[in-house]
Amino acid sequence: MSESAICLATRPAENYFQNLRLTVDKIGSAPVRRPPPLERYVRQWNEFMSGTRDDLDRGTMRYLCWEPNIATSNRFLAYLQNSGMELGRRPLEGLVRSCHSKWEWPFPIQPPVAIIRTLVAGYPGSNPILVRWKSHPDAVLGPDGPELLARAFVCSGTTLNDHLDGWYLEPQSPFVQQIVEAATAACRGQLGRSSRDLATLLLKELLPWPGWKLSTFKTEVGALILHNAITEEVRKTFEHFILTHKELGDPRLPDNHSKWAEVPQQARERFLQWLHKEKTTISFEHVFREGEGWGWQPRDDSAKSVRFG
Numbered sequence: 001m002s003e004s005a006i007c008l009a010t011r012p013a014e015n016y017f018q019n020l021r022l023t024v025d026k027i028g029s030a031p032v033r034r035p036p037p038l039e040r041y042v043r044q045w046n047e048f049m050s051g052t053r054d055d056l057d058r059g060t061m062r063y064l065c066w067e068p069n070i071a072t073s074n075r076f077l078a079y080l081q082n083s084g085m086e087l088g089r090r091p092l093e094g095l096v097r098s099c100h101s102k103w104e105w106p107f108p109i110q111p112p113v114a115i116i117r118t119l120v121a122g123y124p125g126s127n128p129i130l131v132r133w134k135s136h137p138d139a140v141l142g143p144d145g146p147e148l149l150a151r152a153f154v155c156s157g158t159t160l161n162d163h164l165d166g167w168y169l170e171p172q173s174p175f176v177q178q179i180v181e182a183a184t185a186a187c188r189g190q191l192g193r194s195s196r197d198l199a200t201l202l203l204k205e206l207l208p209w210p211g212w213k214l215s216t217f218k219t220e221v222g223a224l225i226l227h228n229a230i231t232e233e234v235r236k237t238f239e240h241f242i243l244t245h246k247e248l249g250d251p252r253l254p255d256n257h258s259k260w261a262e263v264p265q266q267a268r269e270r271f272l273q274w275l276h277k278e279k280t281t282i283s284f285e286h287v288f289r290e291g292e293g294w295g296w297q298p299r300d301d302s303a304k305s306v307r308f309g
Helices: 002-010 018-026 039-050 058-064 074-083 089-100 111-121 128-135 137-141 145-156 160-166 174-189 195-206 214-225 232-243 265-278
Strands: 283-289 293-299
Touching: 039 058, 058 074, 058 089, 074 111, 089 111, 089 128, 089 137, 089 174, 111 128, 111 137, 128 137, 137 145, 145 160, 145 174, 160 174, 174 195, 174 214, 195 232, 214 232, 214 265, 232 265
Parallel strands: none
Antiparallel strands: 283 293
């Protein structure tokens, strides 16, 4: 026992109870879920706005931080600031996520964003989510935030999901949509330098992301087709990605003409030139597999090439 006491006295304190320390560090690191819709809180706000109610109770204020249209209004934020209520983790998370759900230009430079930045900066606690947001206000609530986080992702060597999780971001928010778009544009702009790594990032992480607006996705596909720095190896990989994508497919097939309507015409023509060189046609059929349900599989077609209208 005396030897154990001497050993403990000479070991650095941070080495004690490492598993317990890791567990404690994880507490509070999972994002809060959005509360379910509760009409009574919204009704109380409507009464306040109409003048039939003079104030809001604290539970209502905390809930309304998760209602984007209300949480980002000047009237609500002014009331919140003047109430003197100390904002904890849950309402602050709601305010930030409400901002991200409305992240369309020119919203990022509107006064509500500046107010919410101030509220986050005043957070006195140790929650890892709020601490990270508080330490990087330009990345999370700055007008150039998506571009900053996009550049960080391209250089990170991690997956898109891990990057978003590391910043505690809601994957389907317009804020994250802009991160993905900016990262895709950044990769495209650098394709001539280190094509293989960037092409992998594009084709494995960014373009397969499920949150794309379809029109934006097809515009980006068109820009990549027209990019002059794509190597032959990258072109073949990209070509296969397009041919097997359910929203694109082989443009020579009549069933796919409408899918290619939003891809710029010049890009469609270049892609047809690629296919003419390869002389390949890939189409798919919808099949049912026992235990798996409906899905798509390549179909062996002998369809003749047709001119894309």
